[in-house]
Amino acid sequence: MSSVARVEVLNTGTELLFGSVINTHLSFLAQQLFPIGLRVQRQSTVPDGDSIRDAIEEAATRCDAILVTGGLGPTSDDITREIVAELTGRPLRYDDSIFQKISERFKKRGLKMTDRTARQAYVPEGATVLPNDCGTAPGMYIPERNGIPHLFLFPGPPRELRPMFKTYALPLLRSLAGTHDLHARTYRTTGMGESQVERMIGDRLLAIPGLELGYCARMGEVDVRVIGPRSAVAAAAELIEAELGPCILTTEEKELEEVVVELLTATKATLAIAESCTGGLLASRITDVPGASVVFIEGNVTYSNDAKTRILGVPAELFSTVGAVSEEVARAMAEGALQRSGATNALSTTGVAGPGGGTDQKPVGTVFIGLASRGSATLIEQEFFPTDRSSFKRICTQHALEMLRRKILFPS
Amino acid sequence: MSSVARVEVLNTGTELLFGSVINTHLSFLAQQLFPIGLRVQRQSTVPDGDSIRDAIEEAATRCDAILVTGGLGPTSDDITREIVAELTGRPLRYDDSIFQKISERFKKRGLKMTDRTARQAYVPEGATVLPNDCGTAPGMYIPERNGIPHLFLFPGPPRELRPMFKTYALPLLRSLAGTHDLHARTYRTTGMGESQVERMIGDRLLAIPGLELGYCARMGEVDVRVIGPRSAVAAAAELIEAELGPCILTTEEKELEEVVVELLTATKATLAIAESCTGGLLASRITDVPGASVVFIEGNVTYSNDAKTRILGVPAELFSTVGAVSEEVARAMAEGALQRSGATNALSTTGVAGPGGGTDQKPVGTVFIGLASRGSATLIEQEFFPTDRSSFKRICTQHALEMLRRKILFPS
Numbered sequence: 001m002s003s004v005a006r007v008e009v010l011n012t013g014t015e016l017l018f019g020s021v022i023n024t025h026l027s028f029l030a031q032q033l034f035p036i037g038l039r040v041q042r043q044s045t046v047p048d049g050d051s052i053r054d055a056i057e058e059a060a061t062r063c064d065a066i067l068v069t070g071g072l073g074p075t076s077d078d079i080t081r082e083i084v085a086e087l088t089g090r091p092l093r094y095d096d097s098i099f100q101k102i103s104e105r106f107k108k109r110g111l112k113m114t115d116r117t118a119r120q121a122y123v124p125e126g127a128t129v130l131p132n133d134c135g136t137a138p139g140m141y142i143p144e145r146n147g148i149p150h151l152f153l154f155p156g157p158p159r160e161l162r163p164m165f166k167t168y169a170l171p172l173l174r175s176l177a178g179t180h181d182l183h184a185r186t187y188r189t190t191g192m193g194e195s196q197v198e199r200m201i202g203d204r205l206l207a208i209p210g211l212e213l214g215y216c217a218r219m220g221e222v223d224v225r226v227i228g229p230r231s232a233v234a235a236a237a238e239l240i241e242a243e244l245g246p247c248i249l250t251t252e253e254k255e256l257e258e259v260v261v262e263l264l265t266a267t268k269a270t271l272a273i274a275e276s277c278t279g280g281l282l283a284s285r286i287t288d289v290p291g292a293s294v295v296f297i298e299g300n301v302t303y304s305n306d307a308k309t310r311i312l313g314v315p316a317e318l319f320s321t322v323g324a325v326s327e328e329v330a331r332a333m334a335e336g337a338l339q340r341s342g343a344t345n346a347l348s349t350t351g352v353a354g355p356g357g358g359t360d361q362k363p364v365g366t367v368f369i370g371l372a373s374r375g376s377a378t379l380i381e382q383e384f385f386p387t388d389r390s391s392f393k394r395i396c397t398q399h400a401l402e403m404l405r406r407k408i409l410f411p412s
Numbered sequence: 413m414s415s416v417a418r419v420e421v422l423n424t425g426t427e428l429l430f431g432s433v434i435n436t437h438l439s440f441l442a443q444q445l446f447p448i449g450l451r452v453q454r455q456s457t458v459p460d461g462d463s464i465r466d467a468i469e470e471a472a473t474r475c476d477a478i479l480v481t482g483g484l485g486p487t488s489d490d491i492t493r494e495i496v497a498e499l500t501g502r503p504l505r506y507d508d509s510i511f512q513k514i515s516e517r518f519k520k521r522g523l524k525m526t527d528r529t530a531r532q533a534y535v536p537e538g539a540t541v542l543p544n545d546c547g548t549a550p551g552m553y554i555p556e557r558n559g560i561p562h563l564f565l566f567p568g569p570p571r572e573l574r575p576m577f578k579t580y581a582l583p584l585l586r587s588l589a590g591t592h593d594l595h596a597r598t599y600r601t602t603g604m605g606e607s608q609v610e611r612m613i614g615d616r617l618l619a620i621p622g623l624e625l626g627y628c629a630r631m632g633e634v635d636v637r638v639i640g641p642r643s644a645v646a647a648a649a650e651l652i653e654a655e656l657g658p659c660i661l662t663t664e665e666k667e668l669e670e671v672v673v674e675l676l677t678a679t680k681a682t683l684a685i686a687e688s689c690t691g692g693l694l695a696s697r698i699t700d701v702p703g704a705s706v707v708f709i710e711g712n713v714t715y716s717n718d719a720k721t722r723i724l725g726v727p728a729e730l731f732s733t734v735g736a737v738s739e740e741v742a743r744a745m746a747e748g749a750l751q752r753s754g755a756t757n758a759l760s761t762t763g764v765a766g767p768g769g770g771t772d773q774k775p776v777g778t779v780f781i782g783l784a785s786r787g788s789a790t791l792i793e794q795e796f797f798p799t800d801r802s803s804f805k806r807i808c809t810q811h812a813l814e815m816l817r818r819k820i821l822f823p824s
Contacts, residue, residue, distance in 0.1 A: 016438065016439075018639075019438065020635065022436055023434075026428065034430070039429065040431075041459070042457065043429065045454065046454055047453065047454075051453075073629065074610070076614065076618070116607050116610065159799055163800070186432065214426060214432075216432055275692075279695055279696050279700070279708075280692035280695025281692065282692070283713040284692035284805070287690075287691025287692060287715065290768065291768070292715075293715055297716050298713055298715055299713030302710055303704075303710055356703070389702055390700055393696070393699070
């Protein structure tokens with residue numbers, strides 16, 4: 001059996017081509033494959049139905065393994081398993097243990113099974129079943145045959161695919177891939193633009209033999225990605241760390257909120273949040289991190305002026321004198337949250353998210369971000385992020401988390 | 413010149429295959445194309461470099477137009493324009509007006525132009541330039557030639573591609589597409605599983621001539637999508653509305669939070685939120701909706717027990733008798749938020765998001781959701797969603813919003 005080096009991803013689902021769902025599978029799968037030395041060389045999306053067959057046959061000429069998502073459900077447009085059975089010459093067999101597992105799941109949830117559900121218990125002969133711990137349709141691994149490369153079939157819903165991939169597919173893929181000397185490191189940096197980062201380190205990184213280099217500018221961040229043999233990545237790491245120092249958020253694929261929760265935990269500090277324009281997103285990002293309850297006391301989404309006064313003690317006269325979107329209100333919100341919660345740090349946001357509500361003095365995109373901390377002066381930063389509503393919320397929370405990260409790491 | 417019916421999307425960019433960036437182009441382009449009667453029949457992602465040529469040649473055998481994203485920048489791996497010039501037999505020509513526009517942009521921002529920037533001023537002979545109002549690299553439309561279909565080239569960054577597409581590419585595509593009788597409707601339903609929905613309506617929908625039918629199961633929702641000529645879609649709509657009635661959230665591409673904010677606005681009702689396990693996500697979803705400030709009073713992310721008591725008035729003895737994750741605490745949180753905020757409705761969530769914190773009686777995935785409303789009894793629903801932390805947060809907020817939607821639409 002040949003070992004796996006070239007991998008393609010095939011996403012099936014009319015809803016992906018219709019635009020109502022964003023495809024997050026490629027990103028997830030690529031990030032999972034990389035540590036075992038595999039890269040995705042191409043990805044395609046095809047509608048439910050017969051084009052799945054064409055796409056598998058085309059990919060078969062280019063790669064050693066195809067990861068297929070979708071088309072394993074109970075409904076009539078779910079025909080991936082039939083197509084794969086035919087292409088690989090492996091007839092479908094009924095697997096009673098799958099059926100029993102599905103019935104059990106339905107029973108536990110008090111749902112009624114329909115006749116169609118039983119379709120999900122059929123698998124091609126010789127396939128390895130990948131159990132679905134978060135749903136009904138199991139996945140499958142089908143070894144190469146008939147000129148068709150190794151196939152991995154996964155259900156479409158990400159919450160089912162992701163644990164299945166990690167627990168059951170990754171070990172199989174690891175053994176198929178064999179040994180490798182492919183390494184990667186991504187540095188998440190903040191505080192500089194892409195061209196500035198490139199000017200500082202670009203030429204010297206490109207001079208390292210075997211190193212592949214990539215930049216990715218995101219909201220409030222620039223990622224620097226290096227790929228190559230271990231020695232090349234190590235040389236790059238040394239250079240990047242020396243040059244970019246305090247601008248590096250993390251070298252792991254970690255979100256800023258994870259970094260902040262870790263720093264708070266390590267320093268036995270706690271956090272309260274008072275949000276207006278970010279509307280709960282800041283608290284939600286913090287509480288996305290497992291273990292956040294150790295450091296996160298409370299969040300106050302004081303959207304109305306009345307709530308700002310009642311919950312945080314913001315003086316009501318500020319709304320008529322300087323307005324809700326102001327340095328003074330950001331300060332009073334952060335200090336009010338600090339005092340009332342008993343936390344050691346409190347972040348606040350107040351701004352104009354748009355599309356309505358902008359004025360000449362305070363156009364859409366204006367925001368004030370506050371950070372009150374025990375034993376030091378409250379910090380207020382005014383920023384201007386004129387963009388759509390949800391990007392605005394996101395970039396404001398990024399800025400707030402970064403203020404807190406720097407405060408903990410570099411206390412004045 | 414043949415008219416355009418079959419469209420493919422080709423995304424180029426190593427960063428997409430590396431997984432560090434999620435591809436949102438397909439979703440955007442598909443949603444833009446549909447109203448002019450065009451559908452994306454296939455989408456591919458290839459790395460920067462020569463595979464772009466292979467992918468264009470393959471797609472040429474299947475479609476009338478290819479929308480290509482990425483590879484138009486100033487750096488050495490941006491070679492889309494050279495490949496296209498060669499494939500279509502249209503040599504690259506220097507366009508001084510593009511160069512002037514780019515220089516102006518650099519000057520305005522106080523940036524220095526590099527030699528490479530000038531590459532972006534070269535376009536294939538006979539191409540129509542699509543101006544870039546939000547960046548430097550212009551897009552292009554290249555009419556079919558040499559067996560290569562109509563090509564539209566766009567820059568990779570979404571903030572540049574999106575306005576360019578709407579303003580300059582869409583009108584061209586509309587005239588190439590001609591008239592059409594392609595219509596679609598998506599029903600977002602809730603409260604039933606995918607196979608149950610199909611059993612109720614599937615066979616009768618499939619019997620409608622010319623109708624294309626698709627299902628998509630999402631967290632707490634099943635979407636039913638019908639596509640076809642106007643008459644077929646109308647027949648399907650009648651059947652679906654009669655059968656699924658109150659389970660239909662919306663027939664538009666709307667999020668549940670938008671439906672809820674609209675219902676609150678229309679009924680002059682207001683909302684306060686008291687969250688524990690959903691950690692701010694519920695407030696964040698509500699505040700994602702433009703105009704939410706009219707109906708949303710405040711959110712309280714009372715993560716600690718102390719915050720639940722101090723901010724919402726939850727009796728402290730409940731934590732030792734029934735525990736924070738209980739019907740009683742969900743009730744006290746909702747009623748406390750209702751009373752203190754003065755809102756007409758208050759939602760609460762308390763549960764075990766995991767991965768830690770589960771017990772035998774209250775395993776990870778347990779949640780109590782409360783809805784207190786003026787003039788009626790408080791509703792509490794206990795649910796069990798054993799999944800990962802962020803899916804748990806999402807599905808709990810979905811359930812809470814749905815409780816509120818039903819309460820407003822069908823008051824008891």
